[in-house]
Structures are given as structure tokens and as C-alpha cells.
Amino acid sequence: MSKLTAIVATMLMVVITVVPLASDDSDATDSTRFSDSYILQTTYKWADGTVVRNDCLYYKESNTEAIAAFEKCIEDRAGTLPADDSKTLKAGEMVRIYYATKSIAVEVPITVRTAGGTEDKSQMFTGLVYPYPPGMFVKAGDSFTIQITKAVDNYGKDVICYVNDGGVIYDLSEPYTKTMKTTSEFKFDTDSPSGADGRFYIDIEYEASGFSVPSGSAALFAGICAAVTIAIFCILAYAGMKPKWAK
Amino acid sequence: MNLKSLIKAVFEPTISEDRPAPEKDEDGKPLDREEAGTWCETGYSATDEEAHRDVSYSIKSPLHQTLEVFMVQMKLFSKMKWTYILLFTALLIPIIALAAPDFIELMSTFGYGGDYSTTRIAGLLFFLPLMLGLMTSIMCGTQMPSEFKERTAYMNIPLPMSRASFFFGKYLAGFVMCLGIFMFAYSMAIATALKDYDTIFPDLVSSSMILTMVGVLAYSATAYCIGCFTKKGSSIFPFALMSFIIPLIIVIVCSQTDNYSLTLLPMFLGEAALGILGGTMSGSAGMVVLSSMDLTATWLMVAIGIAWTAAFLALGYFRTLRREMRCRN
Numbered sequence A: 001m002s003k004l005t006a007i008v009a010t011m012l013m014v015v016i017t018v019v020p021l022a023s024d025d026s027d028a029t030d031s032t033r034f035s036d037s038y039i040l041q042t043t044y045k046w047a048d049g050t051v052v053r054n055d056c057l058y059y060k061e062s063n064t065e066a067i068a069a070f071e072k073c074i075e076d077r078a079g080t081l082p083a084d085d086s087k088t089l090k091a092g093e094m095v096r097i098y099y100a101t102k103s104i105a106v107e108v109p110i111t112v113r114t115a116g117g118t119e120d121k122s123q124m125f126t127g128l129v130y131p132y133p134p135g136m137f138v139k140a141g142d143s144f145t146i147q148i149t150k151a152v153d154n155y156g157k158d159v160i161c162y163v164n165d166g167g168v169i170y171d172l173s174e175p176y177t178k179t180m181k182t183t184s185e186f187k188f189d190t191d192s193p194s195g196a197d198g199r200f201y202i203d204i205e206y207e208a209s210g211f212s213v214p215s216g217s218a219a220l221f222a223g224i225c226a227a228v229t230i231a232i233f234c235i236l237a238y239a240g241m242k243p244k245w246a247k
Numbered sequence B: 001m002n003l004k005s006l007i008k009a010v011f012e013p014t015i016s017e018d019r020p021a022p023e024k025d026e027d028g029k030p031l032d033r034e035e036a037g038t039w040c041e042t043g044y045s046a047t048d049e050e051a052h053r054d055v056s057y058s059i060k061s062p063l064h065q066t067l068e069v070f071m072v073q074m075k076l077f078s079k080m081k082w083t084y085i086l087l088f089t090a091l092l093i094p095i096i097a098l099a100a101p102d103f104i105e106l107m108s109t110f111g112y113g114g115d116y117s118t119t120r121i122a123g124l125l126f127f128l129p130l131m132l133g134l135m136t137s138i139m140c141g142t143q144m145p146s147e148f149k150e151r152t153a154y155m156n157i158p159l160p161m162s163r164a165s166f167f168f169g170k171y172l173a174g175f176v177m178c179l180g181i182f183m184f185a186y187s188m189a190i191a192t193a194l195k196d197y198d199t200i201f202p203d204l205v206s207s208s209m210i211l212t213m214v215g216v217l218a219y220s221a222t223a224y225c226i227g228c229f230t231k232k233g234s235s236i237f238p239f240a241l242m243s244f245i246i247p248l249i250i251v252i253v254c255s256q257t258d259n260y261s262l263t264l265l266p267m268f269l270g271e272a273a274l275g276i277l278g279g280t281m282s283g284s285a286g287m288v289v290l291s292s293m294d295l296t297a298t299w300l301m302v303a304i305g306i307a308w309t310a311a312f313l314a315l316g317y318f319r320t321l322r323r324e325m326r327c328r329n
Helices: A002-022 A064-076 A218-241 B003-011 B062-079 B081-099 B101-108 B117-124 B128-140 B143-149 B163-193 B202-229 B236-257 B266-275 B285-292 B295-321
Strands: A025-034 A038-045 A056-060 A094-101 A111-114 A117-120 A126-129 A136-138 A143-153 A161-165 A168-171 A176-179 A184-186 A202-212
Touching: A056 A064, A064 A126, A136 A143, A218 B062, A218 B163, A218 B202, B062 B163, B081 B101, B081 B128, B081 B163, B117 B163, B117 B202, B128 B163, B128 B202, B128 B236, B128 B266, B143 B163, B143 B202, B163 B202, B163 B295, B202 B236, B202 B266, B202 B295, B236 B266, B236 B285, B266 B285, B266 B295
Parallel strands: none
Antiparallel strands: A025 A202, A038 A094, A038 A126, A056 A094, A111 A117, A136 A184, A136 A202, A143 A176, A143 A202, A161 A168
């Protein structure tokens, strides 16, 4: 029995020890798209007039193709935002309005210019997509380095990326290195949009090293844990059935 | 030797005996019953083998005694309603994640990580540090006191069995039961995360599981030891001590001195198990120091946890060894 126990225990330990070797750390020069804003939406019956604010995107409800393309682009973080219908809106048309903001609890201004002057049609929007800031998974003990070489929003404006490390601000256009004491996702901040402009997405190019990507089998680990659990509860059931051990 | 006989050999070992060769006559044939037996006058006869004459018996090995106590305690656990309540608690992980995804979404706004599989697993095991204290206290805190309270110790200890086997067998059962429940919780959390992710960081999950195992070891040893020193036993006191009182004192000391070395103590093993997965929050008192813990020193935490376990088990054993078996009625 001692031999069998030793073999089973050794095999289990080997599995637990060797499997982690399958994981590899990744160093990369790469680019990604992210959003630092909540994307809100509402529907609005367009009054006579023209669009004043250009920090929203306006799609006619009948323009389902553009709406679908916009939402897919936002969801997939890929593709190019389709041109909106803000120039061709007519009174009485139902319009889908999208707005990007760093705070979800805001009343989004809809300002319309008519012959009688500028009218405020502000209303609350509902959230469509939450911010999806870029994250790089860094394990405890790893030394992580990043430099952002380019950051441009969907309006073509440069975006400043920085990290607040214990109260000290580091501009990520310069190389930033940190040895992590805890396993965490490295995230950075961006400057606030100018004025009331929301940003639907930001494209960045960066050089980074020391972060990791998952590569192990989750099913294998779930199986190992389940096997240990089953073995223990088999012993429990065996002990429960055997009258010899009853008090 | 097949598997069945191997298992039987462990749980039902044959009694060791030193049997002499059967007596034989001049022709080499075994002596018949009338010659070998001593009950001729009464009409009863038996061979030496049948009468167990000249067979010397010895008490079972310490390992077997420990296993016997272990199985007795496991049987008691199989009758305990808490075993199944705690199992159901672990089963709640996939139930909540699948039946109430909005709740999970809500938790994400409070720091519940979900961008990577491991942070999702850490989020699903949000209450692991708290449950570590609660479950080990329930399973191990009252084991020894209930033996004396129910008077079963007065039957068990006089058996041909060492007190070490009695002490460690019961502890082993408590540890194994708690381990089973936590492994169940891990399997549920990983399986739930499988819904959204196919891959994980195996080294991080392994480290987290090892930290949890050592946590179970240390917490259950502490609860078991405290139980050895009390008459009635308590599930609440070891829980409060390990999950609230000591961690809060350490948190205050660490924040005052700005030195977080004390977070290497076993009271923070649960938080470390979540932190190594990338968790930023935990449902426990140690949550406030989670971001300040040095998770590069996990092996030191494991070593301290094992040393803590050994110390508390030694203390509990010392107390059990010196315990008088007199009834003071």
C-alpha cells in the first residue's frame, strides 16, 4: 500500500508541478484599442434644427446598418466607427444618440439650434458599454516594463497616458519599469477629454515586457480539484458505511 | 496483490502473530486433536491453531491506530449536518454565478476582477479567507472537547492505542474534511470560470491551492489546539480569533509602523491565496492589507504556516498527553 500511495502522490505532485511549466511569459511590441469611457445611448425624436454638439454620434433609427456597425465596433474593439447622420437629421425622425463619458451618472446634453435659438433637450442616457481599459497581467515578482509610443483617440487627438505610482505620476511616453509585489493587472490612466468631449476609443502602440498570458488548461485543474474532492468524500462515505468504526 | 487487497491491508491489517510450527509426530504428520488438546476430559478438543495457543498478539502499529481514529472521526463527520451545509456553501459558487450574473456584475464594480480567468476565480472565491476560519473552527474546534463532553474519550483512550494516535488521527480527519471542502470550492470556481475562459495561469492556481492547503493546515491546527484547552469547545472563538481579532491587531500594527512583514503570518494565507491569483478584494478583515502584502514571499508564508501548525499541534498534544482521565463527579 505504501508503494501505491507513493506512486499516486508522486504522480499528483508531478502533474501539479509540471503543468505550470506549460505557462510562458510574453514579451511583446504590440498595439491595442481600448475605451476609458462609458458608452451611453438614448433614443430621441428629433426636433427641427441642427446639431450643436459634436461630441455625440447620431444615427437615424432607420439606419440599422450603421447602428449595428457602431455597436459591433465598440463591442469588438475593432473596426472603424461609421460616419453618423448628424448632418441629415429631419424633424420628427427617431434618432439613436451615443455619448462617451468618464462618468456614467451624467445627464447628457442634447442641444439643438433652431430658428428661435438654441434649445436644451438634455436627458439621461442608459449605459451600453462600460470602460475597457487596457490591462496586462503581471505576476508577483516579475519586473514589468512599458512604454507607450503612440496614443490617439477616435477623433485623432493625442492622448496622454500616465500611471500614478504611490502618488508619483509617471508619463508612459517614457519607459516605466516596476517589479510587482502582488499579482495584478497593470492599468494606466489617461488625461481627461478636452471640454465635454467623450472618447469612444483610444488606439495605443506600446512596447512592453514582463507580463504574462494564460496558457494552462483550466479543465485540467478543475479535474484535479474534483478528483481530490471525490477521493476525500469516498473515504467519508466508506467511513460512514462501515459499522466497525461506529461508536 | 490487487488494489482491493491493498486497500484491505491498510484498513483491516491482519494481527501480527508469532506462531510456532504445528507439532508433528515421528512420521511428520500433525498431531491429532486428542493429542494436542488439553480439554480431553471435558470432551472438547482443539488444535493449537484452533485454540490460538502459543500465538503472541501485539497491538496494532501507530499508523494503523491513527487510521482507525481517523476513520472513526470521518464517520462522525459523515453524520454531521455541518459537513453538508459547508459543501452546499461551495456549491453556491456556480449557482450564484450562473443564476445571478447581475450580482457578479455588481460585485465587479467593487473590485471583483474578471478580465482574466484567475482574477475571475479569485472573485468567485471572494469569501475564502473568511470561510477558512469558519469551516476549520466548525470542523476542528469542538472535536476534542466533545469527546470529553460526551464521555466517549473515557472509552477510547483506555483502548490499546496511544494518545498520539488518538490526537493526530482526529486532527487528520478534521484537516482532510476541510481540505475536501476547499478543493470542492476550487473545482467549482474553476469550472464556473471555464464558462468564459479556456486557459488559466497554472502556476498561480497551483500556488493559490498550496497556500489554501497550508491555510487549512494552520487554521485547523489552531482551532484544534484551542479545543484541547477548553472544556466545552467553541466554533466561534477560534474563528473570531483567527479571522478578526489577530488580523485586525496586525492590520493596525502594520498601518502604524508601515511595515507589512506580519502579513506573512497564517492569518493572511487566505488573502494571499486570492492575491496571488490577482484578486484585489476579499471578504475578510485582511482585505485592507491585500494590496500591501508581499506575494513574492509565498514560500516563506508556507514555511511559517507549517511551523505554526507544528507548534500548535505540539501544544495541543502536550495538553492532551497531560490530561487526567478521572471523572470528577
